[in-house]
Each structure stands twice: as structure tokens, then as C-alpha cells.
Amino acid sequence: MDTTLDAKVPSGPLERKWSDYKSTIKLVAPANKRKYTLIVVGTGLAGASAAASLGELGYNVLSFCFQDSPRRAHSIAAQGGINAAKNYQNDGDSVWRLFYDTIKGGDYRSREANVYRLAELSVNIIDQCVAQGVPFAREYSGVLANRSFGGAQVSRTFYARGQTGQQLLLGAYGALMRQVAAGRVRLFPRREMLELVVVDGVARGIVVRNLVDGKLESYVADAVCLATGGYSNVYFLSTNAKGCNVTAIWRAHRKGAFFANPCFTQIHPTCIPVSGDYQSKLTLMSESLRNDGRVWVPKQAGDRRHPNQIPEAERDYFLERKYPAYGNLVPRDVASRSIKAVCDEGRGVGPGGRGVYLDFADAIKRDGRAVIEQKYGNLFDMYYEITGENAYEVPMRIYPAPHYTMGGLWVDYNLMSNLPGLFVLGEANFSDHGANRLGASALMQGLADGYFILPVTIGGYLADARLPKLDTDHAAFKDAEREAAARIEKLLAVRGKRTVDSFHRELGLLLWDKCGMSRNETGLKELLEQIPALREEFWRDVTVTGSAGTFNQVLERAGRVADFLEFAELMVIDALERRESCGAHFREEYQTEDGEALRNDDLYAYVAAWEFTGVGNRPILHKEPLIFEYVKPTQRSYK
Amino acid sequence: MDFILKVWRQNGPDAPGRLVTYEATNIPPEASFLEMLDIVNAGLEARGEDPIAFEHDCREGICGSCGMMINGRPHGPGRGITTCQLYMRQFKDGQTIVVEPWRAKAFPVIKDLVVDRSAFDRIIAAGGYISINTGSAPEANSILVPKEDADLAMDAAACIGCGACVAACKNASAMLFVAAKVAHLALLPQGKPERRRRVLAMVAAMDAEGFGNCTNEGECEAECPKNISIAHIARLNREYLRAKFFSR
Ligand SMILES: Cc1cc2nc3c(=O)[nH]c(=O)nc-3n(C[C@H](O)[C@H](O)[C@H](O)COP(=O)(O)OP(=O)(O)OC[C@H]3O[C@@H](n4cnc5c(N)ncnc54)[C@H](O)[C@@H]3O)c2cc1C
Ligand code: FES
Numbered sequence: 001m002d003t004t005l006d007a008k009v010p011s012g013p014l015e016r017k018w019s020d021y022k023s024t025i026k027l028v029a030p031a032n033k034r035k036y037t038l039i040v041v042g043t044g045l046a047g048a049s050a051a052a053s054l055g056e057l058g059y060n061v062l063s064f065c066f067q068d069s070p071r072r073a074h075s076i077a078a079q080g081g082i083n084a085a086k087n088y089q090n091d092g093d094s095v096w097r098l099f100y101d102t103i104k105g106g107d108y109r110s111r112e113a114n115v116y117r118l119a120e121l122s123v124n125i126i127d128q129c130v131a132q133g134v135p136f137a138r139e140y141s142g143v144l145a146n147r148s149f150g151g152a153q154v155s156r157t158f159y160a161r162g163q164t165g166q167q168l169l170l171g172a173y174g175a176l177m178r179q180v181a182a183g184r185v186r187l188f189p190r191r192e193m194l195e196l197v198v199v200d201g202v203a204r205g206i207v208v209r210n211l212v213d214g215k216l217e218s219y220v221a222d223a224v225c226l227a228t229g230g231y232s233n234v235y236f237l238s239t240n241a242k243g244c245n246v247t248a249i250w251r252a253h254r255k256g257a258f259f260a261n262p263c264f265t266q267i268h269p270t271c272i273p274v275s276g277d278y279q280s281k282l283t284l285m286s287e288s289l290r291n292d293g294r295v296w297v298p299k300q301a302g303d304r305r306h307p308n309q310i311p312e313a314e315r316d317y318f319l320e321r322k323y324p325a326y327g328n329l330v331p332r333d334v335a336s337r338s339i340k341a342v343c344d345e346g347r348g349v350g351p352g353g354r355g356v357y358l359d360f361a362d363a364i365k366r367d368g369r370a371v372i373e374q375k376y377g378n379l380f381d382m383y384y385e386i387t388g389e390n391a392y393e394v395p396m397r398i399y400p401a402p403h404y405t406m407g408g409l410w411v412d413y414n415l416m417s418n419l420p421g422l423f424v425l426g427e428a429n430f431s432d433h434g435a436n437r438l439g440a441s442a443l444m445q446g447l448a449d450g451y452f453i454l455p456v457t458i459g460g461y462l463a464d465a466r467l468p469k470l471d472t473d474h475a476a477f478k479d480a481e482r483e484a485a486a487r488i489e490k491l492l493a494v495r496g497k498r499t500v501d502s503f504h505r506e507l508g509l510l511l512w513d514k515c516g517m518s519r520n521e522t523g524l525k526e527l528l529e530q531i532p533a534l535r536e537e538f539w540r541d542v543t544v545t546g547s548a549g550t551f552n553q554v555l556e557r558a559g560r561v562a563d564f565l566e567f568a569e570l571m572v573i574d575a576l577e578r579r580e581s582c583g584a585h586f587r588e589e590y591q592t593e594d595g596e597a598l599r600n601d602d603l604y605a606y607v608a609a610w611e612f613t614g615v616g617n618r619p620i621l622h623k624e625p626l627i628f629e630y631v632k633p634t635q636r637s638y639k
Numbered sequence: 640m641d642f643i644l645k646v647w648r649q650n651g652p653d654a655p656g657r658l659v660t661y662e663a664t665n666i667p668p669e670a671s672f673l674e675m676l677d678i679v680n681a682g683l684e685a686r687g688e689d690p691i692a693f694e695h696d697c698r699e700g701i702c703g704s705c706g707m708m709i710n711g712r713p714h715g716p717g718r719g720i721t722t723c724q725l726y727m728r729q730f731k732d733g734q735t736i737v738v739e740p741w742r743a744k745a746f747p748v749i750k751d752l753v754v755d756r757s758a759f760d761r762i763i764a765a766g767g768y769i770s771i772n773t774g775s776a777p778e779a780n781s782i783l784v785p786k787e788d789a790d791l792a793m794d795a796a797a798c799i800g801c802g803a804c805v806a807a808c809k810n811a812s813a814m815l816f817v818a819a820k821v822a823h824l825a826l827l828p829q830g831k832p833e834r835r836r837r838v839l840a841m842v843a844a845m846d847a848e849g850f851g852n853c854t855n856e857g858e859c860e861a862e863c864p865k866n867i868s869i870a871h872i873a874r875l876n877r878e879y880l881r882a883k884f885f886s887r
Contacts (some may be wrong), residue, residue: 035752052773053753053772053773056772056773067696067702068694068755068757069706069756069757069759069760071703071760071763071788071800072696072697072702072703072704072800074696074697074702076697076701076702076799077697077699077701077702086779086780088780124776126779127772127776127777127778127779128771128776129779130776130779130782130829131771131775131777131779131782131829132768132769132771132774132776132829133768133769133792133829133830135788135789135792135793135796135823135827136789138784138785138786138788138789138790140786142785142786143780143783144779144780161793161797163701163797166701166797166799167796170796173763174763174767175768175771175773177760177763177764177767177768178764178770180764181764181765181766187760189757189760214740241696241697241698241702242697242698243696275669276667276669276670276849278669278670278674278677278678279670280671280674280677281699283699332789382699382700383722385726388728414863447693451773451774452774455773495687498685500683500684501681543684543685543687545684545687545688546691549652550750551692551749551753553690553692554684554690563655601771618727
């Protein structure tokens with residue numbers, strides 16, 4: 001057992017852990033809270049909810065984001081919904097079932113205690129958001145409506161049309177702005193975090209670049225919370241917003257925070273297929289569509305007929321065929337791999353044969369077009385705008401795309417990393433989704449972390465911590481500023497010929513081919529040659545125009561791509577090291593006879609937490625064993 | 640496809656700006672407007688020239704980052720879409736396209752097509768929320784909301800805060816933006832207790848930021864990428880009058 005990693009899971013029965021812990025954790029007296037300054041980087045669901053709640057408690061909060069307004073964080077783009085074990089449908093849902101589904105969906109690679117707490121808090125989240133005025137969908141009776149999502153046999157997803165993330169984020173943003181008005185939170189938009197400042201082994205501040213005037217600024221605090229989102233953009237093409245990056249957590253990793261399970265990346269099955277190399281991002285079609293849409297391809301490879309001309313008997317509804325119990329609602333990893341498999345057999349449709357149909361004809365016949373329009377109108381519109389095709393009349397074409405990253409900085413039960421004083425929440429941490437996240441669970445996790453968990457656990461830390469008074473003249477801040485400035489100068493000094501994006505695209509393609517939906521030892525080993533070579537070329541031949549002390553979007557992108565080029569190697573090392581298949585991590589060498597992921601619990605039932613030892617050096621692996629006391633890991637079956 | 644672009648270039652808030660001509664060549668019709676700008680910028684970058692600065696993030700019409708005047712219209716031709724949702728197939732091959740930033744006193748230019756919209760944040764800070772602390776919420780289904788009200792509130796809440804309404808208005812008024820938030824919250828039972836305070840505070844903040852008056856021109860509704868209805872402005876006016884009436 002690795003003694004450096006203590007998850008600090010409280011003792012006691014699973015159902016009581018959080019409530020007992022909460023009632024015994026040390027507190028900071030109300031009058032003392034204002035003496036503490038807390039940094040929260042990120043204003044997505046996790047960051048905005050945390051900053052608002054900490055402000056309400058009386059702390060002095062500094063809130064950072066790189067967009068011009070906190071309201072534009074990537075969470076705004078979430079479409080489908082948020083899970084909660086309310087059991088309003090009386091269909092047998094419960095906290096236990098949501099816990100169980102999440103553990104199983106994650107393929108038994110997450111921590112039981114964390115996941116149970118998440119399921120428990122899910123119900124409070126809905127209460128909170130409704131009270132804030134989030135306009136969730138309603139039934140005619142005035143009660144809240146629900147829909148189903150993948151990996152579950154109950155209907156527990158709450159939604160606001162196809163804009164759930166937007167509405168939840170605007171709720172959290174409103175709460176945040178209320179604290180800004182109250183003087184408890186100070187906003188720092190258009191700032192990019194470039195360094196974490198660690199003083200005597202404790203996280204005490206950050207260095208950011210002011211994106212308007214290019215100046216470096218330092219901020220000191222009693223604790224630093226990172227809620228900076230996921231790193232799917234390492235693949236270049238993904239469903240994430242263009243600005244999503246690994247920089248904040250990578251910089252923290254370089255300062256000693258362990259990076260957990262970096263190879264656990266989720267490829268979402270229902271995205272609009274790639275159509276050309278000019279393309280800058282991929283668009284997700286919400287998973288909720290799989291409630292009513294049926295996924296199929298022609299039975300015959302190379303069948304080029306118009307979909308509406310292919311008779312029923314010559315279609316293969318392969319998800320329904322392979323997984324009768326869950327049908328089109330199997331978890332994402334399972335759906336994505338099945339889609340890839342039929343396309344690999346030559347049965348894919350659309351340009352390059354990289355697509356499958358998602359067909360609403362039966363649903364429209366059954367419920368009428370009006371009902372389908374009511375449920376998914378905006379998604380159909382979006383599909384039409386992008387492809388020029390009318391999905392009420394011809395089936396949609398979809399293909400998997402990088403979407404979410406389960407990996408992230410390692411945190412204990414308190415959401416604190418191995419670096420004291422550094423807390424990590426939302427998609428940026430690794431905590432609750434194991435090797436695969438279920439739909440509608442990221443919003444739930446971000447808000448559980450920000451509204452309910454961090455505000456409690458950070459008090460426990462502060463009450464016990466001895467934090468000497470510091471200011472930004474301290475040598476650690478000066479060193480961090482120098483490091484950040486030197487990196488910027490270095491980027492500007494290359495003056496090469498290749499654009500930043502061309503490197504990013506190339507890195508993305510390499511990873512998509514060899515460390516995407518499926519991985520094997522040969523491919524991964526090739527990547528360990530190719531990535532350092534590409535990185536070397538980047539530092540030799542990239543062109544970064546403009547200067548440091550100005551508004552400079554090329555420089556912003558260059559810094560992010562430089563970090564992706566370092567991080568990608570860690571992702572591959574992790575994928576290589578994990579010689580098993582689990583959830584979204586599919587190693588071709590380890591599969592069952594019918595092509596399902598084959599886990600190896602004897603050897604790999606652990607969290608892989610990596611310690612940085614220098615760029616290009618072998619990182620050190622720390623293992624946190626996963627112990628299952630309440631659910632018995634079994635071979636996942638959705639048949 | 641090929642296009643002639645005339646793009647507003649301006650180095651900073653106080654620097655003079657001017658339209659600069661660029662050729663956009665070999666643009667796939669399936670490319671979005673922003674992808675077209677990416678292609679032009681890649682060419683500029685490769686030649687060591689300063690690329691055109693523009694704001695963007697989600698590239699799917701929801702974050703509200705993007706926004707520019709395209710041939711004199713906010714977010715360009717087409718209704719109910721943002722700039723990132725505009726595709727080049729909408730334009731004619733060889734067409735000249737003029738691209739400018741939002742023009743409004745309350746939105747100073749930062750660089751090229753990027754403007755400062757923080758005035759919107761300050762208006763929200765003045766009261767665009769329901770004052771409830773984390774942890775004090777009642778059970779969700781104890782608050783019943785008629786479906787019609789919930790749907791109407793959602794229509795208003797769909798605002799992405801992009802600023803097209805201000806850019807479209809000859810008075811540079813922010814009425815539609817403010818009305819959308821006021822209506823969203825006033826339509827819900829949860830929002831009722833604070834409705835008077837909210838509308839007065841938000842309207843005062845709007846005035847303080849230097850936005851113009853609303854003279855019912857209706858351009859805001861026509862150019863709103865989320866089709867937010869001008870009926871919400873009528874609702875705002877009613878809320879405002881009511882609040883004024885009761886506050887004396
Ligand atoms: C298209 C799409 C649809 C989705 N739909 C759903 C859904 O229906 N249900 C669901 O549960 N999940 C969904 N997800 C996943 C979910 O939206 C995200 O996992 C979640 O919103 C992440 O929230 P977050 O608060 O952790 O981070 P984000 O919302 O990504 O916020 C990150 C914040 O950090 C800031 N930041 C990042 N880097 C830096 C830096 N270096 N310096 C300063 N600031 C920085 C950003 O400015 C931003 O404010 C979807 C995701 C996508 C891409
Ligand atoms: S980039 Fe987000 S709305 Fe256009």
C-alpha cells in the first residue's frame with residue numbers, strides 16, 4: 001500500500017459517513033471567516049457554485065475565469081440534464097440505486113464513499129436550483145418532469161429544454177453575482193492561471209495573465225480551489241468549448257499535485273460526424289435523443305441506398321440486438337465502441353463511412369411530430385443548421401467524439417489534493433466517475449462539489465491549518481512570476497513557421513488514432529516516440545505572433561497547446577500502464593469473446609495517481625487501492 | 640468559395656480603428672463564419688502578421704461569446720442564430736463581407752472585434768437573481784409551477800447575454816437583455832417576493848451604465864439569436880410601473 005495517498009474516507013456505515021462527518025468536522029467561527037481569503041479558479045458549475053456558497057458563508061473570495069464573464073464557462077453548453085434520486089416517477093429509484101448505477105457505470109474504478117455522497121446530495125441540488133428559479137421542465141400539474149438517460153433503467157434526469165447546463169449555470173452565476181454585489185466575492189474575468197504558488201509545501205496563491213493587457217498578476221490566499229474543467233481538447237476536435245484546457249491543473253501538477261487516471265477519457269457516441277479538415281470543433285447531439293431515436297446501420301456492408309429506401313428487414317439495430325435490456329440506452333463507452341465496430345466492418349454511413357443513423361421515424365409515428373418537436377426541437381434545429389439536413393424526415397447521422405475527461409487531479413474525500421490547501425472540484429478532479437461517466441452526472445457532480453461539499457470540507461482544513469501571513473513579495477511568488485514570464489518569452493522567441501493550431505491538430509489526430517476509443521500496446525508505444533518529437537518540433541518551429549504585453553489570442557493558444565503537448569505523454573503512459581480494459585479505457589488486448597471490456601480487478605483495482613518528475617522524465621506512479629465493501633464488482637452487463 | 644472581407648482593426652480602446660481588406664480564399668461552404676476567420680487568421684499567422692481578434696468559445700450558439708456586425712447586422716444574415724452558427728453557404732461566392740464589432744458606448748472596444756460587455760454583469764449583480772443561500776431551499780416539488788409559466792419563463796431565460804440587442808438598437812438600449820431576466824424571474828413563484836426591488840435595481844443599473852432608452856423600435860427582437868420576444872419589454876414596463884406605484 002502506498003502511504004503517500006490517504007483518501008481520508010470517514011469510518012462508519014456508507015449511508016452515515018457524510019452526515020456523521022459533517023457534524024463532527026471542525027468549523028471556522030462566523031466572525032473569523034472574513035479573515036480568510038480563498039481563490040476559486042473557474043466559474044463553471046463547480047466554480048461558480050463554490051465561490052457563491054463560500055461568499056455566503058462569509059469568506060473573502062477571489063473568483064477567476066478566462067472568459068469575459070463568469071456566465072460563459074463551458075458548463076453553459078450542457079444540454080441534456082442533471083440526475084437526482086428524487087424518485088418522483090415512483091419507478092423504484094433511490095439514493096442507493098443512483099449510487100449503484102454510477103459505480104457500475106464507472107466500471108468499478110471509483111471510490112464508494114465519494115459516489116454515495118454524490119447520490120445523497122443529488123436531491124438537495126434540485127431543491128437548491130428550483131429555489132434559485134431554474135426553469136426546469138414541468139408537467140401540466142406543475143410538478144417537475146423527468147427523462148431517461150443512458151446506463152439507467154429509471155427516469156431521474158431533470159432538464160430545462162435542451163439547455164440544462166445554461167440554466168443551472170445562470171442560477172449559479174446569479175448566486176455568484178449576488179455575492180459580488182455584497183462585496184464578498186471579487187471577480188477577475190479575462191485572467192488565465194499560469195502558475196500555482198506553493199509555499200513550504202502548501203498551496204498559497206496563483207499567478208495569472210491578464211488577457212487584456214498581458215500583465216502577470218499574483219494573488220495570495222489561504223487556500224486555492226481549482227474548478228477549471230476537463231481536458232478533452234487535448235484531442236483538438238472535441239465537443240468542448242474552444243478555450244477548455246489542461247493548463248491550470250497541469251501547472252498544479254508540475255508543482256506537485258498528483259494527476260489521477262489521465263487516460264480515462266470519454267468518447268461520446270452521439271456527435272455530428274467530422275466533415276472536413278477546416279473544422280474547429282465537434283457538436284454533441286444530446287444523449288437524451290437516445291430515449292426516442294433508434295440507432296442502426298445497413299446489414300450489408302457498402303449499402304449506399306438512401307436510408308429511407310432501406311427496408312426494415314435490411315437494417316441492423318445493433319444496440320437493441322446486442323443489448324436487449326438497455327437497448328439504445330447503454331452507457332456511452334459501450335455505445336461508442338459498438339458504433340466504431342460496425343463502421344470498422346464497413347457498414348458505416350455518410351462521408352468516409354464514419355457514421356451511423358439515429359432514426360426518429362418510429363417515435364414520430366408513435367407520438368406525433370409535435371411531441372418530438374417539443375422534446376428535442378432545438379437539437380433538431382441545431383442539426384439542421386450544421387448539416388443542412390432535416391432530421392424529422394431523414395435519420396440523423398452520428399459518430400463518437402471526445403467529450404469528457406474522468407481523469408483529473410487526485411483528491412481525497414475532502415476534495416483536497418495531495419498538496420495541502422489545494423482543492424479541486426468539478427471535471428478538473430478525478431473523483432466520482434471511475435472509468436466512465438454516466439450521462440447527466442457531470443452537472444450533478446459539479447454542483448455537489450461546489451454547493452455542498454467544498455464549503456464544508458474547506459472549513460475543516462482552515463480550522464486546523466497554520467497559515468503564516470504572506471504577501472506577493474514572497475520569493476515563491478517572484479519565482480512563479482519569473483517562470484511564467486520566461487515561458488511566454490520562450491514561446492515568442494521561437495519565430496518558426498508552423499501555426500499553433502497545426503501542432504494542436506496533429507497532436508489530436510495522433511491521440512484520436514492511438515489513444516482514443518481503443519488502444520493497444522504497439523500504438524501507445526509509438527505515441528511515446530511521436531509526442532516528444534512533436535513537442536520538440538513545436539518549440540523549434542511554432543510561430544507566435546504579437547507580443548507579451550498585449551491582448552494576444554495566439555499567445556493564449558500557444559501556452560495551452562504547449563501544456564497539452566506535455567500532458568499528452570502522461571495520458572499515454574497511464575494508458576500503457578493499465579493493462580486491462582475498463583469503462584472508456586479499452587485496451588484491445590484485454591476483451592471478452594464478444595468484444596466487451598475485460599477488467600482485471602486483481603491487478604488494477606486502483607486509482608493511478610502520477611507524480612511529476614520533469615518533462616520527458618518517467619513520472620512516479622502512486623496507487624490508491626479501491627476497496628469495495630458494499631457493491632461487488634462484477635463483469636458489467638447491459639444485455 | 641472566395642470572399643472579400645473588410646474587417647475592423649483597432650489596437651486598443653483609445654487607438655484609432657479602420658477597415659482593412661482581406662481575401663478569404665478556398666473556403667468550404669460547410670465552414671462556419673468563425674472557421675472562415677480561423678482560415679484567414681492561419682494565413683496571417685503563417686506570414687507573421689497579427690491575426691484578427693474575435694471572441695468565441697462554445698461555437699454552438701450558447702455561451703454568448705461570439706458576436707460581430709456582419710454586413711451591418713448583428714450575427715449576420717439569418718434569424719435566431721449566433722455568429723458561430725452562421726455557415727458560409729449562406730453567402731454568395733465572391734461576395735464582399737464587412738465585419739465590425741458591436742458599437743455602443745457601454746461596450747468599449749478592447750481589440751478589433753472584441754468589446755467589453757462587463758456592463759451586463761454589473762446589471763445582473765444589481766438584482767438579477769433570487770436571494771437564496773445554499774442549503775436553505777425547500778423540497779423542490781413543494782413549489783408548483785404551471786407548465787405555461789415555466790415555459791414562458793424558460794423562453795425569457797434562454798438569453799445568452801451576447802449583446803446583439805444592444806448592437807441592433809439605434810439607441811444602444813439594453814432593454815431586451817434586462818427584460819428577459821426580469822420576466823424570467825417575475826414569471827416564477829420563487830421570484831415574486833423580490834420582484835419590485837429587482838426591477839428597480841436592474842433598471843437603475845442599466846441607466847447608470849450608459850445604455851440608451853428604449854423607443855420601441857423592435858430591432859432587438861428581430862436580431863436576437865435566441866428569439867427573445869419584445870413582449871418581455873412590455874412585461875418589464877408593467878413590473879416597473881407596479882414597483883414604482885407600490886414603492887411610494
Ligand atoms: C456539449 C456538452 C454537453 C454536455 N451535456 C451534459 C449534460 O447534459 N449533463 C451533464 O451532466 N453533463 C454534461 N456535459 C458535461 C458537463 O457540462 C461538464 O463536465 C461540466 O459542465 C464541467 O463543469 P466545471 O464547472 O467542472 O468546468 P467548466 O464549466 O468547464 O468551467 C471551467 C472554468 O474554468 C475556467 N478556466 C479553465 N482554465 C482556466 C485557466 N487556465 N485559467 C483561468 N480560468 C480557467 C474557465 O474560464 C471556466 O470558468 C456536457 C459537456 C459538453 C461538452
Ligand atoms: S461561440 Fe458561443 S455563442 Fe458563439
